[in-house]
Amino acid sequence: xxxxxxxxxxxxxxxxxxxxxxxxxxxxxxxxxxxxxxxxxxxxxxxxxxxxxxxxxxxxxxxxxxxxxxxxxxxxxxxxxxxxxxxxxxxxxxxxxxxxxxxxxxxxxxxxxxxxxxxxxxxxxxxxxxxxxxxxxxxxxxxxxxxxxxxxxxxxxxxxxxxxxxxxxxxxxxxxxxxxxxxxxxxxxxxxxxxxxxxxxxxxxxxxxxxxxxxxxxxxxxxxxxxxxxxxxxxxxxxxxxxxxxxxxxxxxxxxxxxxxxxxxxxxxxx
Amino acid sequence: xxxxxxxxxxxxxxxxxxxxxxxxxxxxxxxxxxxxxxxxxxxxxxxxxxxxxxxxxxxxxxxxxxxxxxxxxxxxxxxxxxxxxxxxxxxxxxxxxxxxxxxxxxxxxxxxxxxxxxxxxxxxxxxxxxxxxxxxxxxxxxxxxxxxxxxxxxxxxxxxxxxxxxxxxxxxxxxxxxxxxxxxxxxxxxxxxxxxxxxxxxxxxxxxxxxxxxxxxxxxxxxxxxxxxxxxxxxxxxxxxxxxxxxxxxxxxxxxxxxxxxxxxxxxxxxxxxxxxxxxxxxxxxxxxxxxxxxxxxxxxxxxxxxxxxxxxxxxxxxxxxxxxxxxxxxxxxxxxxxxxxxxxxxxxxxxxxxxxxxxxxxxxxxxxxxx
Ligand SMILES: Cc1ncc(C[n+]2csc(CCOP(=O)(O)OP(=O)(O)O)c2C)c(N)n1
Ligand code: SF4
Numbered sequence: 001x002x003x004x005x006x007x008x009x010x011x012x013x014x015x016x017x018x019x020x021x022x023x024x025x026x027x028x029x030x031x032x033x034x035x036x037x038x039x040x041x042x043x044x045x046x047x048x049x050x051x052x053x054x055x056x057x058x059x060x061x062x063x064x065x066x067x068x069x070x071x072x073x074x075x076x077x078x079x080x081x082x083x084x085x086x087x088x089x090x091x092x093x094x095x096x097x098x099x100x101x102x103x104x105x106x107x108x109x110x111x112x113x114x115x116x117x118x119x120x121x122x123x124x125x126x127x128x129x130x131x132x133x134x135x136x137x138x139x140x141x142x143x144x145x146x147x148x149x150x151x152x153x154x155x156x157x158x159x160x161x162x163x164x165x166x167x168x169x170x171x172x173x174x175x176x177x178x179x180x181x182x183x184x185x186x187x188x189x190x191x192x193x194x195x196x197x198x199x200x201x202x203x204x205x206x207x208x209x210x211x212x213x214x215x216x217x218x219x220x221x222x223x224x225x226x227x228x229x230x231x232x233x234x235x236x237x238x239x240x241x242x243x244x245x246x247x248x249x250x251x252x253x254x255x256x257x258x259x260x261x262x263x264x265x266x267x268x269x270x271x
Numbered sequence: 272x273x274x275x276x277x278x279x280x281x282x283x284x285x286x287x288x289x290x291x292x293x294x295x296x297x298x299x300x301x302x303x304x305x306x307x308x309x310x311x312x313x314x315x316x317x318x319x320x321x322x323x324x325x326x327x328x329x330x331x332x333x334x335x336x337x338x339x340x341x342x343x344x345x346x347x348x349x350x351x352x353x354x355x356x357x358x359x360x361x362x363x364x365x366x367x368x369x370x371x372x373x374x375x376x377x378x379x380x381x382x383x384x385x386x387x388x389x390x391x392x393x394x395x396x397x398x399x400x401x402x403x404x405x406x407x408x409x410x411x412x413x414x415x416x417x418x419x420x421x422x423x424x425x426x427x428x429x430x431x432x433x434x435x436x437x438x439x440x441x442x443x444x445x446x447x448x449x450x451x452x453x454x455x456x457x458x459x460x461x462x463x464x465x466x467x468x469x470x471x472x473x474x475x476x477x478x479x480x481x482x483x484x485x486x487x488x489x490x491x492x493x494x495x496x497x498x499x500x501x502x503x504x505x506x507x508x509x510x511x512x513x514x515x516x517x518x519x520x521x522x523x524x525x526x527x528x529x530x531x532x533x534x535x536x537x538x539x540x541x542x543x544x545x546x547x548x549x550x551x552x553x554x555x556x557x558x559x560x561x562x563x564x565x566x567x568x569x570x571x572x573x574x575x576x577x578x579x580x581x582x583x584x585x586x587x588x589x590x591x592x593x594x595x596x597x598x599x600x601x602x603x604x605x606x607x608x609x610x611x612x613x614x615x616x617x618x619x620x621x622x623x624x625x626x627x628x629x630x631x632x633x634x635x636x637x638x639x640x641x642x643x
Contacts, residue, residue, distance in 0.1 A: 011496070014507055048468070048492040053337075064496050064508065069489040072498035072508075073333065074363055080330035084337025084491060086347065087321045088295050092341060092490050110333075113326040256327060258320060264316035 004067045006037035009047075009068050018061060022220025026203025027179040028126055035189045036066075045193065050093045051085060053078045055107060057099035057133045058207075059126030079114040082121050090254045093193065096122070100127040100141040108140070115169035115198050118255045122174065122192040122199045125162060128207035132262050134212030145220030148215040161243045165204075166200045172250040173197065176242045178204040180228035188244075197252040204240070274453045280418040280444040281348075282376055283451050285310035287422030288346055290457045293321035293372070295345035295635050297334035298569050299327050299353060302386040303442040304376035307348035328353035330359035335371045339364075340497065342488040344426055348374035352383060354393055355400070362401030363436050363499045365523060368433035368475070368486070370462055372425045376435055376445040387627025388443035390554055394604035397437045398579050404520050406527035408538060409437040409579040410538060410541060412553040416447035424538050427460040433483050439578055441600065443556025443628060468492040473504040480528035531580040541574040542589055544641055549638050550593035554578060557628040561598045562633035578605065583612035594641055596621060596636055 008239035010033065019025050041047040052063035056075035071080045078096045086094050103111050103125045108263060113123065130148055131137040138155055140147040141162065145154040165172050173195055177185040194201035206212060206223035217223045232242040278286070285307050288296075296311040297633075312322040313326075321338075325331040331347045338345035349357065352531040354375045363372050377393045379385030393400075395408045408428045410421045422438055429436035463485040465471055474487050474495045487493035501516045511513045513620075547570035553561035560573045565572035570625040573589055586609060595607040595618050610618045621637045624628045 011507075015504075031361075047496075049490050051489050053282060064498065065583035067494050069494060070495065070496045071337070071489075071564055072500070074359055074499060077329060077333045077360075080325065080333035081337035082322065083325070084295065084334030084339075085328070085341045086337075087323060087334070088338035088343045088345070089490055090641060109326050113330070257323075261319060261321070263314045268317055 001193040006033045009037055009067050011032045011065050012035045014065055019058060019066055020209045022206065023058065024128060024179040024207065025062060025126055026057070027182060028124065028205065031182050031186045032062070032124065032189060033066060035193070039190070039193060045093055046118060047271045049091055050095070051083045052095050052097060053085065054097040055099070055102035057102045057131070059097060059099040059128075059132070060102055061196065063096050076102050077110060078102070078109065079110040079121070079123070081116065083119055085172055086120055086254065087257060090258065094122070095203050096121050096123045098123065098125050100125060100129065100162065101139045104165070112169040113164040114214050115171035115200065117188055118170060118172060118197045118250050120196050120198070120254045122189070122201070124189065124201050124203060125233070126205050127162060127207050128211055129206050132207045132209040134211050145226045148211075154270045157220070162198065162202045163200070167246050170250070171200050172246065172248045173199040174246040175200070175239075175244050176202040176204070178227040178231055179206060180224045180240060181242070195209050196255070197250055273455050276451055276453055278415055278417045278446060278451050279306060279446060279448050280440065281289045281306035281376065281446065282310050282447070283415045283418040283440065284348070284422050284440070285314060286453055287419040288372070288426065289314055289318060289454070290453070290459075291344065291423040291426035292348050292459050292461070293344045293426060295335065295338040295343050296320070296340070296347065297325050297331040297345070298321045298349065299325055299331050299345045301353045303352045303378055303417070303445050304348045304350045304374060307376070309373055321431055328356040329360065332357040332364070332371070332373065336360060336367070337363050339369045339371050340489050342468045345368070346372035346374065346395075348376065350376050350378045351393055352355060353392070354396060356443070358396075358400040361407065362403055362405060364435040365401070365405040365407065366499045367497050368484070368523070369435070370421070370429040370433050370486070371435050372435050373435060375439055376612065377439065385626050386443070388456065388627070389556055389600060389628070391441055391557060391599045392601035392624065394440065394599075394601065395576060397439050404521055404524055404571045406524045406580055407437060407575070408432065408433050408527065408534065409439040410576055411439045411578045412444055412576065413555055413558045413574065414444065417449060417576065419451055423457055423459070427458070430460045430462040430535060431483070431532070433462065433486055434527055436519070437556070438618070441556045445557070447477065454488065462486045462629070464488060465493065470494045474506050475502060475519070476504050477522065482522050482529070502636060509524065527580050531582040534580065535577045535582050535585050538577050540576055543572045543574070545569050545571045547571050548594055549641055550590050550595050551598060551634070551638070552590070552595055552605075554605065555597040557598055557600050560628045561634055564631040564638070567631060568635055570638065575581050581608045586612040593617065595619065595640060596641060598623065598629060600624060600628060604615040
C-alpha cells in the first residue's frame, strides 16, 4: 500500500496524545510524518520497510503515534536495539527518536559507538535541555546556570554539545535545527533519510512544562521565539550554531559488514 | 551426515546455536564465556550470519532483541557480571515476547568474584533477576554433548513460547573438552508468523491459542507498535488499567508455567532409581561428580536439565519419601525450590561455592553423615 496522505500515518485511535500543550515534540511529530508521507508517495521509502525505534522519555513516545512498525525500547538504548534490527535486515529503514537524556546520559555510550560504527540509521534527538517525562530534572544538555528540579540553585555543570560529541565520534552527517525552523527541519530529515550511514539531527525544542516554567519561559511561544532569536546558521557570538554541521562521506557500517560476510562465503566455496 | 568432534563446551555451544538456526550474535567478552563469541565470530559469516561485538552487555541483548524483531534467531553469551547488566532487557524481552537466547557461563560471584572458576550461583538471578513477575526457560547442561543439544532446545523453546531462554551453564562444562556428536538431524522450531502484508490489529491478544500469539516481524507490513510498557491487545500502552496489567502478566507467566511438565519431559532429565533412603540431586557441571558418588553409594540420583520453569509435581513424583541431598556450587539456590516441593525436613544441602565441584568423596562423606 502506498500512503499518500500523512493523516493515514497517524494512529488516530490513540488520540489524544500524552504531550503537553505547546510541547516541541508535537512539531517534530508533525514534521516527521509529513516527510515520511512524501517519501512514501514518491516511492523513495516503503512504509512497510520503515521502522521507528525509540527509548524512554516524552520524545520517545512519538513512534507510538505513527502507523509503522515501531519499537519503544528501554531508557537510553534505542541505538543498541536499532543496531540489531539494521544488521539483521539491511532492507529496513530505521529511524531512531530519542531525547537528550535518553541519547546522551544513559545512552551516551551507544550514541558514540553508533556514530563510530557509522551505523545506517537516522537519529532525531528532541533536545529540550531537560528530563521531561520524569518531571524536569537536569540533563546532560541543560545549560550552565539553568534551573531544574535537581538544580534548584542553577546547573553547576557544563552541558554537552551533542553535535560536537557525535562529530568527534565519527558521525558523517550532522545537523542542528529547532522547532522554530520546521521547513529546515523537514529538509534535514529528508536529507538524512536519503543517506546511508549515521545521520544525527539535534532538534532544539521547547518543554514549556518542565524547562520553560522554571527558566522564565512559561509560554511555549516565548520559548520558540527564544529558539529563533538565539540560534544562527552562521557563527555568531552568543548564538547557538544551527544548520548542516557536517556532511561527509564515510563507508557505512552495513556495507562493510555485508562485504565481509560475502567475502568469507565466497572464499569458503572456493576451498 | 552427523560429525564427531572433540570440542570444548563453549565451542559446542556455538555449534549448537548454528544448527538451531541462529544467525545473529551480539556480545561483549567475559571469562569464562569468551570462546562462544570467538567461535561465533568465525562461524557466523560462513553461514551468512552476523557477529557484532557491542559496547557492553546491555547493548548486546538490546541488539539481539532488535535482530529478533527483524525476523532472525539471535543470541548472546556472557557470565555473571554481564548477566547482571542484561537484566533490564531480559524483562523487556519477556514483556515484548521476543524469542532470544542468553548463554550464561556461570563464574564465582558476587561482583567480579572468580572469573576463571566455576559456580552455579546465578540460578535465582536467571529466575528473578529482572524486575516484575515473569517466567523464562533455563536449561543446564552437564556434558559437552549437552552444550550442543540443550542449546538447540533453548532456541526451540524460545521460539515456541516467545520467551528469552537461558543456557545456564558453568565454567566446568564450558571449558572441558569431550567427544561430541554434531548431529545434523536436528529438529528446529520456527516461531509462528502471521500472514505477510497484513496489518495486525491485535498483535497481543489476551487469550491466544496456547497463550502464545504468532509473532509479527518488522518489514512484513504488519505495522505493529511494540513496547515494554504494559500494553493492550493492540500493543498500545495501557499502564493505568489494573485489569489489563493483571491479564497480560498472568498470561506471560502462564504460557511458561502451564508447560513446565512438558518442557521437563521433552528436554529430559536423568533419574537413576536405586534401593536407598537417600536421593542425590544435582545439575550442570556439579552433577558429574555427584553421579559418580551416587553410583558408588548405590543411592538414587536425580539430574534435571530444566532449571526453570521448576515443576514441583515432577519432584514430588520422583523424590517423595527420600532424604534428599541437593549438591550445588553455591550456598543454596536450587535447594530452595526443592524445599518448596517436598517435606522441608527431608531436604538437605551440600552447598559448595569456591570454584570447583565437590569431589565424589566429599559427597559420600555428606551422605554418610545424613544416613547417620
Ligand atoms: C533505567 C531507567 N532509568 C530511569 C528511568 C526514568 N526515566 C524515564 S524518562 C527519563 C528521562 C527522559 O528525558 P529525555 O530523554 O531528555 O526525554 P524527554 O522526556 O525530555 O523527552 C528518565 C530518567 C527509566 N525509565 N529507566
Ligand atoms: S513534559 Fe515537556 S517534553 Fe514532556 S510532553 Fe510536556 S512539554 Fe513535552
